[in-house]
Amino acid sequence: MANEKVTSVDVAKRAGVSQSAVSRVFTPGASASKETTAKVRKAAAELGYRPNVLARSLITGRSRIIGLVVAYLDNYFYPEVVERLSVALQQKGYHVLVFMASPTVGDVESVLQEILDYQVDGLVLASVSMSSVLAGECQALGIPVVLFNRDQDDARLSSVTTDNRAGGRAVAEHLIDIGCERIAYIAGWEGASTQRDRELGLRDGLEAAGRTLYARGVGNFEHPQAQEAARRMFDRSDPPDAVFVCNDHMAFAVMDVLRFELGLRIPDDVAVAGFDDVPPSAWPAYGLTSFRQRINRMVSETVTTLMDRIEGGGTEPRRIEIDGALVVRGSTRKTGG
Structure with a gap:
């Protein structure tokens, strides 16, 4: 009947090979000759056979x-x-x-x-x-x-x-090298090792140059929270002249607030750096300095x-x-x- 389920036995008979040969052809990593593989796949296509991956997992335990x-x-x-x-x-x-x-x-x-x-x-x-x-x-x-x-x-x-720690330090050294004096940081989620290590690296770099962190906010890796952190951080008479943001996703949010809400020029008024180097970092709209993973x-x-x-x-x-x-x-x- 047309709706009867085709089995590996049927394929083996059509191809003129053993059932175990059919199994090898459809098992990733198993060995089968090119000739056998061609015959089995031809027979399977003619019969409309598809291997039952779930059934195989019950047999193999994988x-x-x-x-x-x-x-x-x-x-x-x-x-x-x-x-x-x-x-x-x-x-x-x-x-x-x-x-x-x-x-x-x-x-x-x-x-x-x-x-x-x-x-x-x-x-x-x-x-x-x-x-x-x-x-x-x-x-x-x-x-x-x-x-x-x-x-x-x-x-x-x-x-x-x-x-991540080396990455944070590299960002600190770069911001110091270009003449930034008031270097701030917007953190990710505090429970993440990536957040911890990037901030430690930043502080390492600042300390080596006799500097301390000028201001700190928390964005929790979330776009809206990073925006709010930027608003609070720059609502002062002496705002940072550089901010390292824990990842690019938040850095884009920060850049948008700085430019379009606060009217600040990047990089003339404030330098911004991120982490990850995701594709939009290279887009002309952002041109974000970032530590590449x-x-x-x-x-x-x-x-x-x-x-x-x-x-x-x-x-x-x-x-x-x-x-x-x-x-x-x-x-x-x-x-x-």
């Missing part, structure tokens, strides 16, 4: 699904991360399920059970935190976890980050770490910090400019 937990998708950095991680993992024969976590609380409590219901083979947490209890539960279930663009003090967890290297290290745990049997956690680079654009000025 779902070949990676859970990707993200927040802040309105930040240009993360859609790019999701795309590149998804492509890289698909090339390894894995499928990606994306879960959203709270952007303010920044944890995975609310989505953990849903994630575990899918029996994922691994987890990537992009800028969200995991409690020690949840980390222990994942470890007990044998689920590898890699933190992406976030670190935390749990020796069981692997992490891949930019050297090397997404391709971060994604590659994340996938390598996951695959080592899932397929290679590795057990040791890895803490990987990747060098970035300061990209200077028109939002900061040269001395005397």
Whole structure:
């Protein structure tokens, strides 16, 4: 009958091969000759056969699904991360399920059970935190976890980050080099390691030059809160002449307030620097000086770490910090400019 379900046995008969050969052709990473692959795929196309991935996972005990937990998708950095991680993992024969976590609380409590219901083979947490209890539960279930663009003090967890502290220091040194005297900072969410380390780096650079932070606000990685932080910071008779904003997403909000609400000129009245170097940073509308995160290297290290745990049997956690680079654009000025 036309509506009867086609099985791998039917494909094997049509192709003149064994059922195990059909299974190898449709199993990522399995070995099959070009001739066998061609015959099996031709027979499958003629019969309208599609492998049952869920049924295979019951047999192998592997779902070949990676859970990707993200927040802040309105930040240009993360859609790019999701795309590149998804492509890289698909090339390894894995499928990606994306879960959203709270952007303010920044944890995975609310989505953990849903994630575990899918029996994922691994987890990537992009800028969200995991409690020690949840980390222990994942470890007990044998689920590898890699933190992406976030670190935390749990020796069981692997992490891949930019050297955020070095990035913050590079921004400080640049602002001092171009002659800025009153250097301010707008922080992200206080519970994030990225926020902590970028601010520490900024303060390191200021201290090395005998300076202190002139003013500080908090934007919590949110566009409206960054706008309000800028309004408060510059509502004074002696406003900062430079502001480092913890990420580009907030920096764009700050620049819009400075230019269009307060009538300040960038960089003549105030220099602005961000962090991430997302694509709009290079747009003429912003021309934002920003510390670049090397997404391709971060994604590659994340996938390598996951695959080592899932397929290679590795057990040791890895803490990987990747060098970035300061990209200077028109939002900061040269001395005397």
